Amino acid sequence: MNLNVIDEETIKVSDNVHYEVTKLGNHHVITIDNVLENPQYFINNIVEKLPIRPTNNRDPNIVFPGPTGKFPIQLPELDYLVGYVIQKCTDFKDIDPKNIESFYQLNAIYSDVEVKRASIQPHVDTALYATVLYLNPEENMQGGTSFFSHSSTGLTNMEHVHKPFKRTEEYWNLREWTYDFMKKSEEKIDCDSLLMEDVWEEEHHIKMKYNRMIIFPSYMWHSAIIKKGWYKDKPRVSLSGFVPPSNLGVEWLNGITGLYPSFWGCSFYSRS
Numbered sequence: 001m002n003l004n005v006i007d008e009e010t011i012k013v014s015d016n017v018h019y020e021v022t023k024l025g026n027h028h029v030i031t032i033d034n035v036l037e038n039p040q041y042f043i044n045n046i047v048e049k050l051p052i053r054p055t056n057n058r059d060p061n062i063v064f065p066g067p068t069g070k071f072p073i074q075l076p077e078l079d080y081l082v083g084y085v086i087q088k089c090t091d092f093k094d095i096d097p098k099n100i101e102s103f104y105q106l107n108a109i110y111s112d113v114e115v116k117r118a119s120i121q122p123h124v125d126t127a128l129y130a131t132v133l134y135l136n137p138e139e140n141m142q143g144g145t146s147f148f149s150h151s152s153t154g155l156t157n158m159e160h161v162h163k164p165f166k167r168t169e170e171y172w173n174l175r176e177w178t179y180d181f182m183k184k185s186e187e188k189i190d191c192d193s194l195l196m197e198d199v200w201e202e203e204h205h206i207k208m209k210y211n212r213m214i215i216f217p218s219y220m221w222h223s224a225i226i227k228k229g230w231y232k233d234k235p236r237v238s239l240s241g242f243v244p245p246s247n248l249g250v251e252w253l254n255g256i257t258g259l260y261p262s263f264w265g266c267s268f269y270s271r272s
Helices: 039-045 076-089 169-182
Strands: 018-024 027-033 068-070 103-109 114-116 129-134 144-150 188-190 200-207 213-217 222-225 236-243
Touching: 018 076, 018 200, 027 076, 027 200, 076 129, 076 213, 076 236
Parallel strands: none
Antiparallel strands: 018 027, 027 213, 068 103, 103 236, 114 188, 129 213, 129 236, 144 200, 144 222
16 A cells, blocks of 8 residues: 655745735735745645545535545645735734644636536635635646626625625625526536626736735635636646634624625635
8 A cells, every 4th residue: 555645845835935915905915926845746746646526516505617625634834824924914913823724625627618607707705815826837827816896886805795783785786786696697608707797897817827826815806717728628726725714813704604695606615
């Protein structure tokens, strides 16, 4: 029996990371390059050996357009990097980066397949911060991750939309649009961001890059950008991470889960 024993070198963070911060409204989107010391070793020894399962389209809570798998290994160095950068670049100055324990999942998206219409819409995730580590080689990498505003409400995020005992006008406007969209959310269409509903306006785009990670508040509207033909034979591969509110001393975010019907994907199935 050959066991796949993971040593520290496999998941070591580089000593030469560099990052930049983009401010979108009151929120920060952080881009970090050269994240892993040996990304190809990480891919060969963990990613390619990790079993992932096809998305079960019979589950109405899952709209992820491709195979996905929960990551069974703790990544303490990556968690510490995430916590350190959040502490340095955001208002969470009092956190201890050593307390960050993210949930991770491996994602694979093929472009030339049919998916639920809901699958290609911008979404939010039930965490406080989300991370995406791009793992495709440069010769098989197109698109990236974009952040959006909802044109009829002007919303770029769901941070304050649902307030206890006092729901905002934006809440009701978005709720009305959401339930109109429900009528066609299960329709099958091509996995192509060009078919996204025309109510979304792109505010910022981050290009995919090998061994690049992005960090952002997970309640911001965001989506992977993918077009037909880009990942026909080899998938778009990324490692998504989710930082729970408790890691940053926050009890919960009112409203992130309260607005949406189950199709919307407010879960740990982030297609970013």
